[in-house]
Amino acid sequence: MRVSRFPIPTLKETPADAEIVSHQLMLRAGMIRKLASGLYSWLPLGVRVLRNVERVVRQEMERIDAAEVFLPAVQPAELWQESQRWEQYGPELLRFKDRHERDFCFGPTHEEVITDLVRGEIKSYRQLPVTYYQIQTKFRDEIRPRFGIMRAREFIMKDAYSFHTNPASLQETYDRMYQAYVAVFTRLGLGFRAVLADSGSIGGHTSHEFHVLADSGEDAIAFSDSSDYAANVELAEAAAPVEPRPAPTESINTVDTPGQHTMEALASFMGVPTSRCLKTLLVKGEAGGLIALCLRGDHHLNEIKAEKLSGVLSPLTLAEDADIRAATGAGVGSIGPVGLEVPVIADRAAAVLADFVCGANQDDRHLSGVNWGRDLAEPQVEDLRNVVEGDPSPDGDGHIAIRRGIEVGHIFQLGTKYSEAMEATVLDEDGKSCLVTMGCYGIGVTRIIAAAIEQNHDDRGIAWPAAMAPFQVAVLPLNAARSERVRQAAESVYAALSAAGIDTLIDDRGLRPGVMFADMELIGIPHRLVVGERGLDQGMFEYKGRQDAEPTLVPQSDIIDFLQQRIAH
């Protein structure tokens, strides 16, 4: 392509409302422009990157025999009512009516549509297993779109759905899909990890997320420092302390604690570490009453773990202030489990505290020297908290380290959640009707692009991994307007590279060298070829890789071979 006919509107200045580097660079490189909150137009350069990512994804899907489909973005409410998700999904689901006042939504995902398709088309176990996939625009009305393309409302996703007669077959496809994901992210040149994950609202059980490791990531990933254990912090088990609870040494005592409403303030006021304080949270129970959740003062509640406990309302809902006062006689900040008339569930670490500090259920008063089993009943003990750096690894090998990750893929074993709700059945060998078992597998195609930039940039701009680069080579003629020799040499090498099947961009804008250099570095073209009088006098082109410190001279006659080799690895 010629830059004169392939507009790349680069920006010298960083747009004020772009927070993270990938967002800034995508705007500056002229890949995207914002239309409205969470909605972006893709310019020609961005589209080329997008197509490259899609191509790799398609190839790896085809390699494991997944078949591509294209599904409606607009979906009828009836389908979502069948799966119960019309009610469950909440305001994130963009709903609207057509001219006949019929309810529709813009698909945030396609489980319902694909299940509907399959139940109509697949009748026999002989047709299974089968895997469909789609690469399409989806829409989620995010509470807070941010970070540009990273958390947009409209985004492109690859979703695959597999259908089976039994869990073993699902496991087999799941494993192949896992390997396909490893292949996709490896080919795209990303530093990533597969981690154990929660399956969330989509349902099902076994689940892995694929995360690109980056400090700007929105997810916290727990790793073992000595084994290959990796899990989303949401899911990582906090092992029970090995040390037993110490014997009580203090007696219970009521202390006036005016104005001490945070754990930090309370701990310093009482002269104890926050790890000797007990934090009590009141949440709504399934039966309508309240349930007290107790944690060590230095630990944080894991809401996903909490809402999975029987008796606790899901989704987890904190009690209203009025209900808290009615149940405890005090306000938030002064509540504790002693004398409380509601069920008490303590985190494993909180359950081995002795002589601890907790709220007295009277405003501005706390208790010190409190002990389970002596001053109040032994609580129900559960894993309630987020793991923290230094915790023992749940697999018993090593200790937990926590890093940030960008979730770019997620695979689930759905089981029969959707087939049951939507009555997707096939006839088995015995001619009996049985529910199909499903898996689903997502890749955030647009998000991958932002994640790749987070991992591959420097102070000059983007440095694309080869598989994503919008062009492989940039040909830069210096002073072509003054030198017919330069112009012709540049045109002929451009033609030769293009003929050799190499994606090449020639900067024929006739700008000063510095501008071309800066633009090509900003947009991240991996290989740069400078054509100037100086080099031509020696029969040379000047080559520089995006990450190279110094250019190298390459004989004109060798240039195609030379570049093909560079591009190949």
Added chain:
RNA sequence: CGGGGUAUGGCGCAGUCUGGUAGCGCACCUGCUUUGGGAGCAGGGGGUCGGGGGUUCGAAUCCCUCUACCCCGACCA
């Protein structure tokens, strides 16, 4: 939705407190010079100051109201 902030030419900003009819840098257009790391000089075009209402002789500036966008928290590929 709660808390904080912003809105002035394509982009980045000043001007707002203390009302007097809009400015700077970059970008854009023309000409000349220049040309191996974002050129120089000269000339030029472009803004209902987010919308509506009000106060005033006069509003970017003060008051009311609406909207959009950004940041911090709860949602997810």
